[in-house]
Amino acid sequence: MNFLAISFPFPPMALPRSIQVARLLSGLGSAVTLICAETDAIKLDGTIYPDAEREIEKLVRVKYTAPLLGKQFSRVLYRLSRKRWNERYRNPDQYRSWSTPVLETVTGLLEIEKPRFDCIVTFGQPFTCHMIGLELKRRLSLPWVAYFSDPWIENQFNEYDSHARELNLRSESLVLQQADMVLMNSSETIDLVFSKYPVELKDKARVLPHAFDEELFKEASSPASDRLLIRHIGEFYGPRTPYPVLRALLHARKVDSTRYEDVTFEFIGPYDLGPELDEILSDPLLPDVRFGGRISYLESLAAMGQSDGLLLIDAPSEQSVFLPSKLIDYIGSGKPICGITPPGTANSLIREIGGLTADPLDLECIERVLADFVDQVRDRKHSADKLPWGRQDVRSRFARAAVQSQFSEYLVECIKSSGR
Template structure:
């Protein structure tokens, strides 16, 4: 299993997919071997989830550097040093380590997961050298019209994407719309080579978080607290219309900082949002908060009054991985999404009643008061646990195991 995101990495929900696959595959007769990158490559690390790595799991960490942090001179580096991404230097050492692992352990299949795109480069190289069947896991699409924005990067990503889908034995996606997009893009690929395994939540993590959960809510009396937990991209999850709506509501006297608190936890873009929040005068309502340990982040989800989900039209075929954890938390969700996207459908299926167009400050400004009123009156039930339990990481791992069983028989 070739994965950039693996403990002690901190800062992305992408870590959970590989970690939980690696944890639960043994229940289905598969013993994973993990090939990841040296922790030095990560901008942020935490030891909190290292204890979740199964004791007998083989984990190899190949040397890799971040071009922007380790290879730059006065903050500048050659563009070729970051193609297809800033961790290109991981590729040679990982291929060498991967072939050594293949010779030693004689695995039945290769699995690589992106982003980061270099992981698929490694998977491609190992597949060609070993002849083993290869599962290429696309947590996000590698290319779309206008993404990546740099034309040269787009060209390199599209070439790698083309090679990946034509050499892998199965291409796995996290949503059905993404599978359909790739199926249309590569019509020469047999439908049997595409598969969908959605993301999910881990019940064991939630049970652990609930063990010593404080009985009192996070909010002060008379106050409502809403949370967005995780990366908030300036384009793909653009919160500007949301900020504008808050400013409108504050100006009209509908909300203020004593009645409403919004926590934006670990956005990854605090420096971009901080001046915007100050400019709109909503700093008493919106708080940018630092990264927490995964356990603490789950506890925060369980204690707030409501959760915020952002997803723009440019990602209509993608589902934010955190939606499944939001489901399991049981907290009410305010969806700020494109009405025609898969995220809007997922929220509707979960019976989330308050969904606004992420691009419309006016629509958001109409929806927020209704959501707050419903929360204050105790009329917002949240997501049912029965619905949430359909989306556990254990069930997703079983889907991967069945796919691997197919490959082993062929």
């Protein structure tokens, strides 16, 4: 099988999608030609699969250059005309100018090397990759698989106004209609995204979850200290904050000042939370709570493996279809998980594997669940149980080899159903 893949992120870009694409495509066992971006606009992390490029049959990096004075121009245009700003930066995203050089690169490959591709695979986000796939489908008439790491229109973090939503709904509709197969990381995401389309369109959708790489967790162990170390690893931004957990800890200590005396809560990753954080951290009743900055990807995996328990904190919402790739890495670490996450995909998975959850808006429930979680983590630390935590049948679904195998099966299915 020989396929053409389009993904803006790829190592060493410090993006979750970069990690997942490398984990899926490198060492897949198929002939892969991957076109990805080369840019100074995104932070790099050399610890993310440094050998991935050598494990792809052909990798072409196509330059993406952020416009000079881009931020200043964006701010001015936003003030002058929100409509024009949407068309430039939200149609579908700020990387749309990457489409032209990518299409030119594909044309050059076909002219010079005459590869015979069996299908096209595009990875979004950014959704510019799917717009490239749409044009390649038109030009080459090849089977096309479109993978969505997150919902497009229903993603609360996109914060579309009515005009931007209209533009992107039109693009999403074209992609879902023209793609031969659509992959999403949960059945809940599929249900949500396709709920606004004719029911038969959903027949082309399949579930392909994120994966963890067990090879990267070989050194996992609990801290030698008698103290418990509970960690959250990842960035806080927008509505995703540590405040629900911090408030619950503070309230618990006001009720019982000895609670959590043997526990350190550590939040690792970028954050910009303002003066409220300083106010909470200055309260003498708060237990041992620490904040650290950005670390490399491999350091983050080591931090997971060298903790006693892990916290997942999501933004509040009535229902969440998001399946964070970080949660799958948490599962790979084999450490107990507690999710402060709304009803939905992540919540259900944490419960299925044996973890505890609480809604970010329910302070009383968070306080109770954190207390139960710490008790469970303490019991596990003091027991002789050294096996990876969680139901093994659930863990195995997200192992890299299993997800790669499922991906290959989907590609074969797509190619065969197209009659090629």
